[in-house]
Amino acid sequence: MDETEYKSFLYIYSHLKDILSERERFILDSIYGVSGEFLNDTQVAKILNISNSRxxxxxxxxxxxxxxxxxxxYDEVI
Structure with a gap:
């Protein structure tokens, strides 16, 4: 994903993330580097005290x- 695609993703994500639970938001924010730091599943699992598979x-x-x-x-638009 190039920088332009990533910025587009962040823009869309910022407008849709309210439909997610707090835990879901934390995981996606962490994995996709929304806060500036990218974490992997293992790092997120350790923070949340859950398994990598979870x-x-x-x-x-x-x-x-x-x-x-x-x-x-999309269906509403077309």
Missing amino acids: VGQIRRKAERKLGKKLLEL
Whole structure:
């Protein structure tokens, strides 16, 4: 992902992240470097005191929620 794509992602994400739970937001913010620092699943798992696989599960669920919302918004436009 180049810088322009990343900025586009951050813009869209900032407008949609309210649909996520606090934990989902923390995980995506950490993994995608929203706060400026990129963490991997292991680092996030350690902070939250959960397993790496659980971080992956929560991450995928959050990404599906965002994708579903984007599709809903897209359907409203066309």
